[in-house]
Amino acid sequence: MKLAVISCIHGNIEALDAVLADIDQQKADEIYSLGDLVGYGPYPNEVARKIRSLDIPSCQGCWDEDIVDGLNACECSYPSQLAEHRGRLAHEWTDKEIHPEVREYLATLPITLKKDNLCFVHGSPNSQHEYLLPSMDGFAALERVLSTDADVLFCGHTHVPYERKLENASLSVKVSETESGDASQQFQVPLKRIINAGSVGEPRHGRPNATYVIYDTDAAQVTLREVEYDYKKTCQAIIDRGLPPIFAWRLAQGLEFAERADDPTHVCER
Amino acid sequence: MQWAILSGIEGNLAAYEAVLKDLRQLRQSVTDLYVLGDVIGLQGNHEGDNEAVIRRLRHPETGELKPQVCVGWWEEQCFSLHGMSGIPDAPELMAAVGGNGVKALWDSVSRKSVQWLRSQHFGFHEFDCLLIHGSMAGYADELTPETSAIELCDRLIRADANHLFCGRSGRTFECWVTPTQLHSTVTTLDGPQPTQDQSKSPRRIIGVGSVGRHSGEATYTLYSSGSNQLSFRTVNYKQMQYAKTKREKAKGFGSQ
Numbered sequence: 001m002k003l004a005v006i007s008c009i010h011g012n013i014e015a016l017d018a019v020l021a022d023i024d025q026q027k028a029d030e031i032y033s034l035g036d037l038v039g040y041g042p043y044p045n046e047v048a049r050k051i052r053s054l055d056i057p058s059c060q061g062c063w064d065e066d067i068v069d070g071l072n073a074c075e076c077s078y079p080s081q082l083a084e085h086r087g088r089l090a091h092e093w094t095d096k097e098i099h100p101e102v103r104e105y106l107a108t109l110p111i112t113l114k115k116d117n118l119c120f121v122h123g124s125p126n127s128q129h130e131y132l133l134p135s136m137d138g139f140a141a142l143e144r145v146l147s148t149d150a151d152v153l154f155c156g157h158t159h160v161p162y163e164r165k166l167e168n169a170s171l172s173v174k175v176s177e178t179e180s181g182d183a184s185q186q187f188q189v190p191l192k193r194i195i196n197a198g199s200v201g202e203p204r205h206g207r208p209n210a211t212y213v214i215y216d217t218d219a220a221q222v223t224l225r226e227v228e229y230d231y232k233k234t235c236q237a238i239i240d241r242g243l244p245p246i247f248a249w250r251l252a253q254g255l256e257f258a259e260r261a262d263d264p265t266h267v268c269e270r
Numbered sequence: 271m272q273w274a275i276l277s278g279i280e281g282n283l284a285a286y287e288a289v290l291k292d293l294r295q296l297r298q299s300v301t302d303l304y305v306l307g308d309v310i311g312l313q314g315n316h317e318g319d320n321e322a323v324i325r326r327l328r329h330p331e332t333g334e335l336k337p338q339v340c341v342g343w344w345e346e347q348c349f350s351l352h353g354m355s356g357i358p359d360a361p362e363l364m365a366a367v368g369g370n371g372v373k374a375l376w377d378s379v380s381r382k383s384v385q386w387l388r389s390q391h392f393g394f395h396e397f398d399c400l401l402i403h404g405s406m407a408g409y410a411d412e413l414t415p416e417t418s419a420i421e422l423c424d425r426l427i428r429a430d431a432n433h434l435f436c437g438r439s440g441r442t443f444e445c446w447v448t449p450t451q452l453h454s455t456v457t458t459l460d461g462p463q464p465t466q467d468q469s470k471s472p473r474r475i476i477g478v479g480s481v482g483r484h485s486g487e488a489t490y491t492l493y494s495s496g497s498n499q500l501s502f503r504t505v506n507y508k509q510m511q512y513a514k515t516k517r518e519k520a521k522g523f524g525s526q
Contacts (some may be wrong), residue, residue, distance in 0.1 A: 107474040126407075138454040138468045143424035160309040160458070167453040171423055187419035205459055224459050 002027060005120070005197040006212040007034035007156025008061065009096070011256045012043025012201025015210040016050060018229030019200050021258055026214050032113060034156040035061025037106070037124040039093050040202050040247050042237040048102045059120055060109035062128040062157070066091055089244050112148070119150035123157040132194060134162045142166045145192040152193045159256070161198030161211045163222040166193045195222055207254040274300040275478045275491040277437025280311025280344065281320040281378070282482025288507030289481050289488050303335040304394060304439040306478060307403030308341020310369060310379055310387070313482045320378040322423060328386065342389040342403035343410055343438065351376055352384045360520065362410070397495055400431035404438045412438040413475055415445055422447045426473045433474055435491070440480030442489050443503040448472040476500060
């Protein structure tokens with residue numbers, strides 16, 4: 001079976017339509033969405049309605065959560081004060097534009113989806129805000145997969161697609177306890193995978209093209225897809241609809257202004 | 271340098287006094303006193319014990335060390351009750367102790383004391399050690415010897431420390447975790463990236479015990495930061511006697 005996994009559409013209907021057309025060409029049997037249907041982009045209602053009308057199962061992303069619950073994360077969600085300021089402007093614009101039934105739909109989205117040995121989340125199993133970067137410590141990354149009881153963990157949130165194989169892991173633990181004495185255990189894990197679906201509507205891999213992944217469950221094969229579309233139309237709509245122009249610039253560059261969080265694995269507890 | 275590391279007084283003033291007495295009787299004096307949260311709770315014998323424990327921590331007697339305190343589960347519940355955290359109405363506390371327990375905590379800690387508790391630390395990074403109530407995953411994270419190996423490993427990575435001292439479980443234990451092998455391959459749109467073979471030197475998680483949770487028996491930990499030696503102590507405070515546990519010494523880590 002061929003699965004298409006999409007993430008971080010961010011109100012970019014042009015990119016979503018192009019990706020859906022590419023998924024048809026790839027003859028995928030099912031589509032899963034990892035959330036962030038809204039935010040940054042000019043068409044949040046249209047994107048959410050399309051995902052809903054096509055019955056595409058979707059997780060709730062951090063932007064979807066913020067539109068439902070209000071901005072409640074601390075400044076740790078952003079890599080800098082400038083990024084926080086811009087993010088807040090985009091949130092306020094989206095919050096004003098979003099239709100009530102779309103907000104209700106976003107509230108129904110689950111944090112995690114599962115299918116057989118596959119698990120789908122937005123950021124990580126811990127939080128919609130946690131970044132699973134490809135450079136993350138391998139053992140920490142492995143813990144995220146194992147915490148889901150899945151063999152393959154699909155995530156988004158970083159906006160850069162990748163596949164990471166974690167193989168032949170072994171750990172040993174030696175315990176000394178006052179009550180029950182000494183004990184030791186060996187822990188071994190066969191192959192696990194993290195697959196990041198990239199971003200349909202706000203890519204950050206250095207080009208403006210939309211990205212997503214195809215996963216063949218029979219062959220356990222991953223294909224990272226990059227789809228060209230008319231991103232200039234979305235850039236113009238960002239400006240025309242009154243969103244901060246920086247988001248049009250970012251979309252055209254496929255970059256996040258070179259900002260990086262100090263601690264991408266930090267989980268805000270608010 | 272010898273540290274005394276305590277956790278979980280839980281409003282049990284008698285237990286805390288017993289531990290302080292034990293510290294005074296040590297052959298090698300303690301240079302630093304850490305209290306890893308849960309200074310308040312419902313283990314006190316008298317109505318005013320939570321306030322008395324806080325006073326005792328804030329104003330040590332002449333010749334006593336000033337404790338370095340971080341917040342724990344009970345403090346977080348208090349912040350929630352007083353509208354000082356993101357989660358209102360302390361649902362965790364309600365689930366754990368019910369309405370009467372919530373009222374008892376509310377009645378036993380003044381607003382002024384809650385504000386002082388709010389100003390305390392989240393944890394302490396000293397040398398290659400992290401001292402914290404739960405873990406970097408959260409104040410309620412309860413690490414025990416039964417916690418899965420990969421979770422223990424993850425908590426050590428998040429701690430960015432060789433020795434993680436924690437108090438949430440209330441137990442005294444020492445877990446050496448050795449991540450021996452991991453093969454990692456990343457493929458991006460630019461193709462396969464260089465593979466990584468990871469392994470790490472052994473690191474450990476230490477449960478520091480609980481001063482006040484178990485009536486009549488307080489446990490805490492002594493740690494020599496120079497030699498990495500660890501000893502768990504048990505103080506039976508009704509009899510005002512203590513007995514050292516069989517784990518007097520732990521393997522050093524400095525040579526790893």
